[in-house]
Amino acid sequence: MLSERRLQVLRAIVQDYVGTEEPVGSKALTERHNLGVSPATVRNDMAALEEEGFIAQPHTSAGRIPTDKGYRLFVDKLAGVKPMSPPERRAIQNFLEGAVDLDDVVARTVRLLAQLTRQVAVVQYPSLTRSTVRHVELLSLAPARLMLVLITDTGRVEQRMVDCPAPFGEASLADLRARLNSRVAGRRFTDVPSLVEDLPEAFEADDRGTVSTVLSTLLETLVEENEERLMIGGTANLTRFGHDFPLTIRPVLEALEEQVVLLKLLGEAKDPGVTVRIGHENAHEGLNSTSVVSVGYGSGGEAVAKLGVVGPTRMDYPGTMGAVRAVARYVGQILAES
Amino acid sequence: MLSERRLQVLRAIVQDYVGTEEPVGSKALTERHNLGVSPATVRNDMAALEEEGFIAQPHTSAGRIPTDKGYRLFVDKLAGVKPMSPPERRAIQNFLEGAVDLDDVVARTVRLLAQLTRQVAVVQYPSLTRSTVRHVELLSLAPARLMLVLITDTGRVEQRMVDCPAPFGEASLADLRARLNSRVAGRRFTDVPSLVEDLPEAFEADDRGTVSTVLSTLLETLVEENEERLMIGGTANLTRFGHDFPLTIRPVLEALEEQVVLLKLLGEAKDPGVTVRIGHENAHEGLNSTSVVSVGYGSGGEAVAKLGVVGPTRMDYPGTMGAVRAVARYVGQILAES
């Protein structure tokens, strides 16, 4: 096991490297942190840390930089989550409170996270399947054409066109709307399929086709992977990545454009608290030189979706984790109010 | 005025530079294009073109590259719009037809444009103010809380919460819904304010406050600048910008994150056809080294919104213009069908 001082040395290396973006040498370390020992001693510790795979040198005569494994140890054992200051908290709250609808909440959250962390922000819309139904609306747009509108308790609104196999009267429409709502309002979306399956039986033969069509459209809307949406922002922060970045930034931008990749990325984090995935821990290889800090958020105790940031592995983990956690908390509050 | 051959030379310079990304010299020009004259002659022509400001040399002993003014002349006089090939057209149509709702149409359009042009795509949602009302729905979520849902003929759905000053009965709600729709359904959004202003008078004193609140929320939703939304994609293509691009890409990404900037950018183009703004013609200085190719699209003859691409001034103008025009046309068709 590593001695206490060696952990201190690792912590110091991470902090310095995050600050300066340059490999850190033994001399600089002893000058900036008062470790109480000489550079020579630190060199021995560094050799040990390198032996264990926590740090590495880009070339023989350079300082050391942390490896993914080194950052992992730093995050798990050496650093806490840095809480936001009261003024920052107030700013977050004020900024989010001005939102007029869910799109606006999500858009503001993205901007906020990107600004606070100076990294790329990703915010998932509240998942339908983890929300409850507030209301289902059916509108008649043409004799054989309906619009189905789903409204969740988190403020998300989803609409779909329905082409009916036969004209559908106003009375039938009102009937269906009422029956549908009495069954599903306030229930979880995951329960909807079983709650509505026998609904066509309550209607006249003429209308059954339409009712079935409406229901199947409703169920399609709830299919996982299909119903997930997200918003990203702060991509301009990628330019602060590093000096070499033409090659680095490219795959990251590409990965960020693939919603599927991002959803998987956020989905992987099962932890109830803030989750950090560092470098190669990310399955997608375009993101092998980035870290993802994510957390679930929700209006009640339960998470309805996730949000997070994507940045270089060389990032300020305590600060980023603090910002992500704080933003998630306030977004949850806002959703609960609406 | 420039002689015919000098224009040919300019055209050749633009084409070569777009292809190779390198300054083009007199010798290379005569080899690649059979202009029927010697390099020396071309040199004289180049000197003249440089004198007039159409081309420039990065350093004394380098070839020439087109200036913004040179590209402008090229776009206006020397190049047409390159039409898409039939297979490409079919691919566009197929890809867009799979969309399930407006968000999906816009998302698919962005991906399509980004792929076709290999540049950054920007697509504006159909403007509310230039659309007509299909339906206005009012839902009661709580005794003193309503949800207002606006649906346009282009498939756009906008929702807002309304906190009522007093509880609002189901009967009043149905009444308001019916009156509202009979007045505004099928009308243009710009006419809505004058169509509804006397509506509160038709209600009992108790309900007037709520009716007014609903109406003012409705009108707020229609305020220009507020109601505009857009989606962008293909930012990974920015990495193909050039060699020097840390400095180039940064301001572009920043500009792209500012919806206001983009909306202005698209809004500036008044032309009914494809509009091209080259380099410094763009007001925003972050975009001074990019060109914007945009066009309006709409379900009928009239444009309800714009779409376009942002790329380096060194871009394939004829091809890009062709792609943008074709995509706009098919999006218009899809919207008309839905």
Add this chain to the structure above:
DNA sequence: CTCTGGCACTCTTCGCACGCGAGTGCCAGA
């Protein structure tokens, strides 16, 4: 056993000079 100072060694980086090659401008002649 651990820490320390010293010392030799390794590599990267930077500055500089140099030569090559691309491209130009100009001029005299067709």
Add this chain to the structure above:
DNA sequence: TCTGGCACTCGCGTGCGAAGAGTGCCAGAG
């Protein structure tokens, strides 16, 4: 008006040497 020739200018890549940062190892002290 066009062409071929020629001298000139620069940017770019290469090679070399000095400087500097950082390391590893070793012998000695606590």
